[in-house]
Amino acid sequence: MQILTNINALDSYKIKGIKYEGYIEDDNGAILNTSESGKEYNIIRWLKHKYILSLQFLTYLEIESIIKQFQTAKINEAKVTITKSKLTSKGYIDFKTTVGEPIFSFALSDLKPSQKTGTEYYSLSVPLIERVDIV
Known part of the structure; x- marks a missing residue:
């Protein structure tokens, strides 16, 4: 990270600002289980949420260093935080529901x-995806 x-x-x-764009459907985050009666149901392990981080009034040196990172x-x-x-x-x-910094x-x-x-001055919009584990 x-x-x-x-x-x-x-x-x-x-x-x-950082704008919430909804969640991304991810089949890997859902486990299909079968109950004793034979009926199938899903257990969700994680959700992926999409955000757009908007930066403004950046100098050339700031934009260059951000992109280099x-x-x-x-x-x-590595993922970023x-x-x-x-x-x-x-x-x-x-x-x-857990403490800590978000990982994107x-x-x-x-x-x-x-x-x-x-x-x-420059502006930059960065699409970020956060995977949130469901406990």
Whole structure:
């Protein structure tokens, strides 16, 4: 697991928000069991929730360092984490019943910064997937 220190160090106004996009249907998270009567039922082991983290007013150096951290995590096949306190203030919904920081997976191809027209600032939307284990 890799901590995204560059995002955690950003000022609060640079994190626009984290929007919940729903859960992703994942057949691997459901186990099909059969009761004694022969009726089949599902037991859910985990759910995958999708979020979009929106960053704004980033300088070129900030955007470069954030993308490099994501690239390093992908090369090391690591998941990433951002502090829960930073995300909760921007709309993060904590579905976990356990304590600890959220752990996200991501697709590197989804990281596409865009420059604000007429300024030297960039914005970045990062799709994140959080797997929440059901106890």
